[in-house]
Amino acid sequence: MQPQGDIALIGLAVMGQNLILNMNDHGFTVVAYNRTVSKVDDFLANEAKGTRVVGAHSIPELVAALKKPRRVMLMVKAGAPVDEFIDQLLPHLEAGDIVIDGGNSLFTDTNRRVASLAARGIHFIGTGVSGGEEGARRGPSIMPGGSSAAWPHVKPIFQGIAAKVEGGAPCCDWVGEGGAGHYVKMIHNGIEYGDMQLIGEAYHLMRDALGMTADEMHAVFSAWNEGELDSFLVEITRDILKFKDTDGQPLVDKILDTAGQKGTGKWTVVNAAELAQPVTLIAEAVFSRCVSAMKEERVKAARKLKGPRPAIRGDRAKFVEDIRYALYASKIVSYAQGYMLLRAAAAEYRWNLNYGGIALMWRGGCIIRSRFLIRIKEAYDGNPKLANLLLDDYFRGEIKKCQKGWRNVVSMAAKKGIPVPAFSTALSFFDGYRTARLPANLLQAQRDYFGAHTYERIDQPRGQFFHTNWTGHGGRVSSSTYNA
Ligand code: NBP
Numbered sequence: 001m002q003p004q005g006d007i008a009l010i011g012l013a014v015m016g017q018n019l020i021l022n023m024n025d026h027g028f029t030v031v032a033y034n035r036t037v038s039k040v041d042d043f044l045a046n047e048a049k050g051t052r053v054v055g056a057h058s059i060p061e062l063v064a065a066l067k068k069p070r071r072v073m074l075m076v077k078a079g080a081p082v083d084e085f086i087d088q089l090l091p092h093l094e095a096g097d098i099v100i101d102g103g104n105s106l107f108t109d110t111n112r113r114v115a116s117l118a119a120r121g122i123h124f125i126g127t128g129v130s131g132g133e134e135g136a137r138r139g140p141s142i143m144p145g146g147s148s149a150a151w152p153h154v155k156p157i158f159q160g161i162a163a164k165v166e167g168g169a170p171c172c173d174w175v176g177e178g179g180a181g182h183y184v185k186m187i188h189n190g191i192e193y194g195d196m197q198l199i200g201e202a203y204h205l206m207r208d209a210l211g212m213t214a215d216e217m218h219a220v221f222s223a224w225n226e227g228e229l230d231s232f233l234v235e236i237t238r239d240i241l242k243f244k245d246t247d248g249q250p251l252v253d254k255i256l257d258t259a260g261q262k263g264t265g266k267w268t269v270v271n272a273a274e275l276a277q278p279v280t281l282i283a284e285a286v287f288s289r290c291v292s293a294m295k296e297e298r299v300k301a302a303r304k305l306k307g308p309r310p311a312i313r314g315d316r317a318k319f320v321e322d323i324r325y326a327l328y329a330s331k332i333v334s335y336a337q338g339y340m341l342l343r344a345a346a347a348e349y350r351w352n353l354n355y356g357g358i359a360l361m362w363r364g365g366c367i368i369r370s371r372f373l374i375r376i377k378e379a380y381d382g383n384p385k386l387a388n389l390l391l392d393d394y395f396r397g398e399i400k401k402c403q404k405g406w407r408n409v410v411s412m413a414a415k416k417g418i419p420v421p422a423f424s425t426a427l428s429f430f431d432g433y434r435t436a437r438l439p440a441n442l443l444q445a446q447r448d449y450f451g452a453h454t455y456e457r458i459d460q461p462r463g464q465f466f467h468t469n470w471t472g473h474g475g476r477v478s479s480s481t482y483n484a
Helices: 014-025 038-045 059-064 080-092 107-118 132-138 148-161 180-209 214-224 232-242 264-274 280-293 295-304 316-349 355-361 373-382 393-416 421-433 440-451
Strands: 007-010 030-033 071-074 098-101 123-130 141-146
Touching: 007 014, 007 059, 014 030, 014 132, 014 148, 030 038, 030 059, 059 080, 071 080, 071 148, 080 098, 080 107, 098 107, 098 148, 107 123, 107 141, 107 180, 123 132, 123 148, 123 180, 141 148, 141 180, 141 355, 180 214, 180 232, 180 264, 180 280, 180 316, 180 393, 180 421, 214 232, 214 316, 264 280, 264 316, 280 295, 280 316, 280 421, 316 355, 316 393, 316 421, 355 373, 373 393, 393 421
Parallel strands: 007 030, 007 071, 071 098, 098 123
Antiparallel strands: 123 141
């Protein structure tokens, strides 16, 4: 009998199982396999019962069940498990076959895997998959990159199962060579950290400065979700605030305030530093999770370090509206920073990224999906060379509307001692970006004073470097001029 399998999927945890069922719904025959093989039969007997999913109990059995070119997708823990499965698969694959890694792998690992498998004639795709359990089952956002020759063989499956938006457009398209797909997923996750931190700061101000109850905040988030902040994360925040524990009290109030993280936010910040891009909001979001994790230390510090009382008097409804402005403006800055990093990465790694297309891929199916992303798509479709989202006419106008309220929130939070690191870094970045003359002249003077690092002058052409003997007893030799 001819092999029937359209694609194999290895890794029967939450993402793998749901992707398999989604592929099955779209008419594809999936071969399922897992390191702990007992989970294959368990899956076939339960979730996959009555479907056309085929179980495999070994790698040779999996490979034998696949049509050619063979397509094998890994949905396993990122890191060594991906390399271990590749090593197990390779002896059974032939030139033209395709291996896909759908986990949250570091893009540099994907670069390496694309190159090493290409040397053996095997195509490798590294793809971001976002949307969690529900997305995987009903339509995720899928961000594939790697060996472009493999894309036509994978496209019908991926675009078939992906979320659809605006007239049926799939939230999946080819991102680029090497690790480009995983890179875009990494930026997605970084932006997700930022969005969550911003919502958290809005919640903190409403709870501690205005003394609002969970039900009152639920009403605010419900209203916000009807406007330009309409998004998955605002929607689930609305629902979380409404959710009651068994005793009728809001469950959110009983959850310990220490945030976890799995690394993709940190990777974004490390890469931003490597590429000298000021992605300050995601950095604050990552570090805010670190501060939250210092729970015992914070509890002790709270007894010793006194500040102002957080309560704000005055027009509450107006302050809630100002918080909405702060959230919206900061979100625009965060996406502007994320896109700055994408542009720098495209130049550094020689990827031809479609910025509007990326916004469309994030438009549905994923955690950062929102109405707002269509505006980003329009901005880049209108001007693919747009230097910064903040310079787009639409976003310039939106920031203008928000500015007064945004500044009021940041200054009020400072006066009342409520931390708003993401709101304030967004505002500081905005002010820095729009400042023609920063104080870095003094900084350059300091560098030249203590280390003979040289400086450029405003009355001389760029690229000419000067050194001054500031103390009268320094030498004539200056340091080399370069940027690390
Ligand atoms: P997990 O990240 O929990 O991974 C579970 C799978 O990895 C199981 O099949 C497990 O096999 C296998 N595995 C592990 Br753990 N260690 C292994 C090893 N040393 N060698 C071989 N296999 C190993 O599952 P998930 O949450 O479904 O995520 C799968 C991938 O998708 C991850 O890379 C994750 O980062 C990514 N992702 C997750 C989400 C989400 O919302 N959960 C969203 C988007 C992307 P076993 O059954 O034998 O232990």
